[in-house]
Amino acid sequence: MEPFPDRRACAAPSRVAPQPRPGSRPRRPRLARHLLAAGALLALAGCDAAGENEFPPPCPQVGVLPGGGDLTLWRGEGRDLTDLVLRARITGLHGDCRMRNKTTERTTLTVRMQLGRGPAATTRIADFTYFVAVADGRQILDKQAYSVRVDFPSNTDRMDYQTDPVKLLLPVTASRSGAAYEVWASFQLSPDEMRANFEHPPPPMP
Numbered sequence: 001m002e003p004f005p006d007r008r009a010c011a012a013p014s015r016v017a018p019q020p021r022p023g024s025r026p027r028r029p030r031l032a033r034h035l036l037a038a039g040a041l042l043a044l045a046g047c048d049a050a051g052e053n054e055f056p057p058p059c060p061q062v063g064v065l066p067g068g069g070d071l072t073l074w075r076g077e078g079r080d081l082t083d084l085v086l087r088a089r090i091t092g093l094h095g096d097c098r099m100r101n102k103t104t105e106r107t108t109l110t111v112r113m114q115l116g117r118g119p120a121a122t123t124r125i126a127d128f129t130y131f132v133a134v135a136d137g138r139q140i141l142d143k144q145a146y147s148v149r150v151d152f153p154s155n156t157d158r159m160d161y162q163t164d165p166v167k168l169l170l171p172v173t174a175s176r177s178g179a180a181y182e183v184w185a186s187f188q189l190s191p192d193e194m195r196a197n198f199e200h201p202p203p204p205m206p
Contacts, residue, residue, distance in 0.1 A: 059097045059107065060134075060170065060181035064090050067194050068186025070202040071128055075120035084118030086126050087205050093185055095165070097178065105170040105178045110163050111185050115150060116206035117157040124152040129188035132166050136181055145188055157206050 071088040095109040111130060131145040150161055170178050189197070 058177045058179035060178045060183050062093055062109065062183040063185075064093070065133075065184040065186035067197045068184075068189060070197050071187040071189065072193070072196075072202050073118075073128075078120075081119070081203060083120050084203060084206065085120045086118055086128070087116040087203060088126075088128060088187065089114055089202070089205070090130075090185060090187070091160075099172075100169065103171060103173065105172045107168040107170060107178070107183075108165045109168065109183065109185075110165050113161045113163075114205060115152075115159050115161055117152045118206050124154070126150050126152065130163070131186055131188055132168075133184045133186070134168065134181060135184065141181075 069090040071086070072084070073086040075083045075085055090111060091114050092112040093109060094112060095107060097105060097107040100106040109132065111132075113130075115126065117124065117126065127147065127149050129145050129147050131143055133143040134141045144166070146163070146166075148161075148163070150159070152159060168183070170181060172178055
């Protein structure tokens, strides 16, 4: 088993079964069309062979969904910096992959984020949702969403956060390796929030 660098990972199955973090509420809403259109291929991360007589398990292509790596929550309709409640961004993906057996590749993926509490926040607790989705070409095989609650320490309005590992199982054969799959991480955004990320740069981190 060999770790792969940030923003690269190894991942998931034809019927992927990510394991939810303790206290998380997994959900399975459909992935919007923008994910199907996000076909940019990312560089592969190599992994160790599982055994002397087994083929090596190339990792799936992993990345942050275009337009989905930033989350901005506002107070009401205001868009001034004084109306900012929460800023969050995905800063990296990290994990490892290895052969579980001759027909299954196991991937462990964590998502790293930076969070900022805005001046309009009325509590030190912030709630948001992120998801991990697995695709085979343009077909979305699975999507798992996770609800997150964080509590900002009393002495800071900015913090780093890392999710618990998401475990994925990927069916492979000698002719079809893990590199045939893609794994995307993103915040759970509305169509308007996704559009805003494409059209306007997000505000600075508080």
